[in-house]
Amino acid sequence: MTLLIGATTIGLILALLAMGVYLSFRIFNFPDITADGSITLGAAVTAILLVHHVSPGLATLAGFAAGALAGMTTGILHTKFKINGLLSGILVMTALYSVNLHVMSKSNVPLLNEATLVSQAETLGMTWFQVAAGSDLNVLGWSVGLRDAATLLAMLLLVGFLGLLLYLFFRTNLGTAMRATGDNPQMIRALGVSVDFIIILGLALSNGLIALSGSLLAQYQGFADVQMGIGMVVWGLASVIIGEALVGSSRIGLLITGAVIGSVLFRLLVAIALRWGLNPNDLKLITAGFVFVALVAPSLLRKLKPAAKPESSKA
Amino acid sequence: MLTISNITKTFNPGTPNEVRALRDVSLRLEAGSFLIIIGTNGSGKSTLLNAVAGSFLPDFGTLTLAGQNITFWTEHRRAKLIGRVFQNPFSGTAPTMSIAENLAMAAMRGQPRGLGWALNHKLKAELRDRIRSLNMGLENRIDNAIGSLSGGQRQALTLLMASWLKPDLLLLDEHTAALDPKSADQVIRLTHDIIQRDKLTTLMVTHSMQQAVHLGDRIVMMHRGEVLHDLQGAERARVRPEDLLKRFEDVRRREQLDPTVAEMLQKNYI
Ligand SMILES: Nc1ncnc2c1ncn2[C@@H]1O[C@H](COP(=O)(O)OP(=O)(O)OP(=O)(O)O)[C@@H](O)[C@H]1O
Ligand SMILES: [Mg+2]
Numbered sequence: 001m002t003l004l005i006g007a008t009t010i011g012l013i014l015a016l017l018a019m020g021v022y023l024s025f026r027i028f029n030f031p032d033i034t035a036d037g038s039i040t041l042g043a044a045v046t047a048i049l050l051v052h053h054v055s056p057g058l059a060t061l062a063g064f065a066a067g068a069l070a071g072m073t074t075g076i077l078h079t080k081f082k083i084n085g086l087l088s089g090i091l092v093m094t095a096l097y098s099v100n101l102h103v104m105s106k107s108n109v110p111l112l113n114e115a116t117l118v119s120q121a122e123t124l125g126m127t128w129f130q131v132a133a134g135s136d137l138n139v140l141g142w143s144v145g146l147r148d149a150a151t152l153l154a155m156l157l158l159v160g161f162l163g164l165l166l167y168l169f170f171r172t173n174l175g176t177a178m179r180a181t182g183d184n185p186q187m188i189r190a191l192g193v194s195v196d197f198i199i200i201l202g203l204a205l206s207n208g209l210i211a212l213s214g215s216l217l218a219q220y221q222g223f224a225d226v227q228m229g230i231g232m233v234v235w236g237l238a239s240v241i242i243g244e245a246l247v248g249s250s251r252i253g254l255l256i257t258g259a260v261i262g263s264v265l266f267r268l269l270v271a272i273a274l275r276w277g278l279n280p281n282d283l284k285l286i287t288a289g290f291v292f293v294a295l296v297a298p299s300l301l302r303k304l305k306p307a308a309k310p311e312s313s314k315a
Numbered sequence: 316m317l318t319i320s321n322i323t324k325t326f327n328p329g330t331p332n333e334v335r336a337l338r339d340v341s342l343r344l345e346a347g348s349f350l351i352i353i354g355t356n357g358s359g360k361s362t363l364l365n366a367v368a369g370s371f372l373p374d375f376g377t378l379t380l381a382g383q384n385i386t387f388w389t390e391h392r393r394a395k396l397i398g399r400v401f402q403n404p405f406s407g408t409a410p411t412m413s414i415a416e417n418l419a420m421a422a423m424r425g426q427p428r429g430l431g432w433a434l435n436h437k438l439k440a441e442l443r444d445r446i447r448s449l450n451m452g453l454e455n456r457i458d459n460a461i462g463s464l465s466g467g468q469r470q471a472l473t474l475l476m477a478s479w480l481k482p483d484l485l486l487l488d489e490h491t492a493a494l495d496p497k498s499a500d501q502v503i504r505l506t507h508d509i510i511q512r513d514k515l516t517t518l519m520v521t522h523s524m525q526q527a528v529h530l531g532d533r534i535v536m537m538h539r540g541e542v543l544h545d546l547q548g549a550e551r552a553r554v555r556p557e558d559l560l561k562r563f564e565d566v567r568r569r570e571q572l573d574p575t576v577a578e579m580l581q582k583n584y585i
Contacts (some may be wrong), residue, residue: 173428176416183409190368190407191476192394192425250411250460 003271005148011267012155013220014235016213018243018259019166021236023206026255028182032203033089033233034074035210037096038067040229042211044100047109047224056117060215067211068204070096075200100226107226109218116219118151125150151220158216162209163260167253178202179252210236231284234291239263241294317344317484317516322366322376324540336362337373338540344484349510349517351527353559354537355566360520361402363537364486367518369393381483395425398477398515400470400490407473410462414453414472417461418442421476445475449505467498471505478509485510487519491526503530524556534559538566 017039024032042063049059070092077088101107125146129137136143169175180188181198189195210232218224242265243258274280324337336359344350352360366373367380369390377386380396401407408417419433419442439457447454449471453464461469470490477485487506491499507530510517521527527534533551536544536559544562546554 169430171433172430173419173423173433174430176412176420176433177428179412180409180417180420183411184406186401186406187409188420189391190394190397190399191420191423192391193428194389194391 001142002145002148003275004268005144005152007267007271008264009148009152009155009220010217011264012152012159012260013213013216014239014267015159015260015263016162016209016216017232017236018239018263019163019256020206020208020210020213021233022240022243022255022259023166023209024203025237026182026240027179028199028202030078030182030199030203031086031089032071032074032206033086034070034092034096034203034207035089035233035236036229036231037093037100038070038207038211038229039214039217039232040100040224040226041070041096041103042067042214043218043224043228044103044109044214044226045211046215047111047218048103048105050111050114050116050219051109053114056115056120056219060117060212060219063215064208064212067214068208070211071203071205071207072200074207075196075203078203079196079199097226104224104226108223110223111219112222117154117216118147118219121150121154122147125153155216155220159260162212163256166209167256170252174201231287234284234287235266236263238287238291238294239266241291242266245294316346316379316381317342317367317518318377318379319343319363319367320377320379322363322373322378324362324366324371324373328374336540337366340376340537340540340542342535342542342545344516344518346516347514348533349515349531350519350533350535351531352518352520352535352537353522353524353527354543355563358537359540360537361488362540364488364518364520367484368397368399368486396483397486398424398480398482398484399486400473400477400488402489402492404466404469404473404493407476408461408469411460413458414446414461414464415439415442415457417472418446418457418476418479421479424476424480424482445479446472449475451501465498467494467502470494470498470502474502474505474509478513478515481513481515483516485515485517485519487517489520489522492522506530524559527559528554528556536562 017035021035024030045066046059046063049062050056054062074088074092077083077091078085083091126132129146131137131146135146137146137149138144139149170179177188177193178198178201181193181195181202185195188198214229217228239262240259241262243260243262244255246261246265247254247258249255270283274283278286319340319342322337322340326332326334326336340359340363342350352363354360365371367378369385369388369392372387377384379385380393385393385396399407409420415434419438422438442457443454446457451468451471453468453472461472464472474490490506491502494502503526506519509515517531519531534544534546534554535542543566
């Protein structure tokens with residue numbers, strides 16, 4: 001049970017990563033891999049601020065802002081210096097590796113006794129459920145640790161709130177202009193919108209969300225590590241793809257919900273697979289393989305269909 | 316009023332692919348006038364419209380519109396003054412977004428976009444009214460993705476979008492060329508109605524001599540990046556489609572002459 005709750009919580013935290021990836025890859029059609037660096041940046045900035053006793057809320061916001069700055073940089077490289085989108089992301093991601101080491105001044109920052117959003121959620125849970133720290137709760141017959149339950153609930157609320165905010169944003173004038181920029185830049189330019197500005201803003205928002213995901217992850221697992229971002233874009237993409245398959249619709253609200261569910265589901269699947277003896281070293285390989293299959297399967301199926309027709313007519 | 320002064324544009328200068336697309340083009344368009352541009356393929360009609368819209372900076376020359384020098388304005392800044400319909404019906408609308416959302420974006424043309432709702436009941440009611448005037452039955456489908464519509468329907472909506480906020484200049488680049496004859500007629504009638512009603516200053520490119528003669532109050536024929544003929548006033552009033560075709564024929568005859576002359580010169584002198 002603790003395993004499932006832990007996996008769900010991480011899945012929810014990484015849902016913010018999935019939302020960010022959805023924004024860049026799907027809304028903009030921009031293959032932004034800054035994410036690998038910005039998720040670590042969010043974790044690093046928050047962790048170092050927490051170690052210096054900055055309030056958790058502020059430290060988390062700073063993580064978001066740092067990620068937004070990284071995204072802006074990628075956007076500026078792409079729009080103002082006309083560097084290919086993929087390459088812009090690679091450049092910023094590579095630079096961020098050094099930046100992250102500088103921010104943390106070592107490769108790993110543990111958060112042992114610092115106040116974090118997670119410890120605050122636990123404290124809130126204590127007053128809410130009227131129990132002592134470290135005790136177990138009885139939820140529908142299951143015994144659940146207070147910290148686990150409180151964190152899960154807090155993340156559920158936070159991610160739900162941010163998902164709703166993102167959905168509402170896409171219905172504003174600015175948000176519709178952003179969607180149109182991905183859909184048809186020529187059209188939105190002819191309607192007076194600076195496509196460059198929108199791309200920079202959108203990548204800032206996307207990487208801000210991704211860094212926020214990293215910030216929460218660091219607070220949940222109790223450390224920030226310079227390696228924690230490796231392969232995260234692919235992870236986010238896998239979640240988005242699962243979400244799209246689940247909701248099977250192009251409505252934006254459903255797709256955001258899908259990304260959240262996809263992220264949780266993917267994390268649960270991984271947790272179960274690891275429990276069954278999957279070698280953790282193979283995780284990235286399998287994730288990449290999964291995304292590969294999800295990317296080629298639709299066009300492969302289309303190719304197979306016409307090929308199957310003449311055969312059936314022969315029979 | 317639009318003034319195009321000595322606009323020159325050469326693509327890929329200094330390379331074997333060099334194209335002198337516009338050579339010292341000057342035109343003055345009074346407010347409320349409707350100019351039709353005709354000319355052979357590659358004569359620079361689209362390039363002229365793109366230069367006015369700001370898709371690129373000209374090598375030389377100035378542009379003024381509504382009393383402002385817009386020569387160095389970015390394309391999106393010019394959009395405040397200019398409404399545009401492209402040849403390709405896919406170019407003017409965002410396909411995965413709804414009809415209502417597309418029109419709502421057009422209702423904000425050239426204005427700063429903030430966090431206000433893109434759609435509200437009042438706007439939706441107005442959208443529905445204006446879409447109803449197209450007589451295409453689209454007013455009941457405003458929440459459908461615009462990509463699900465036919466080319467003619469999309470072009471009609473693009474026209475509605477381009478003219479939603481009365482633009483100081485309307486640019487139409489062969490906006491019916493990709494449509495079947497019936498849809499093209501429908502869109503042309505709509506074009507005529509909108510321009511008449513709002514007295515829009517318009518630059519329209521077409522390959523249809525019928526359209527050239529029946530729409531607009533002035534005809535410019537371009538050739539090799541230059542203005543070859545400029546028919547106005549009485550001369551314009553007299554012109555028939557056959558006359559225009561004859562002018563195309565003249566151009567072609569001259570074109571055919573050119574290579575033979577070049578060949579002869581080459582034989583004699585090289
Ligand atoms: N972006 C560009 N780069 C290079 N050459 C270009 C570019 N745009 C136009 N040209 C060239 O400039 C010339 C004029 O093209 P333009 O599109 O203006 O012709 P047009 O009169 O609109 O022709 P059509 O009737 O076929 O639409 C052509 O030779 C074309 O190949
Ligand atoms: Mg053209």
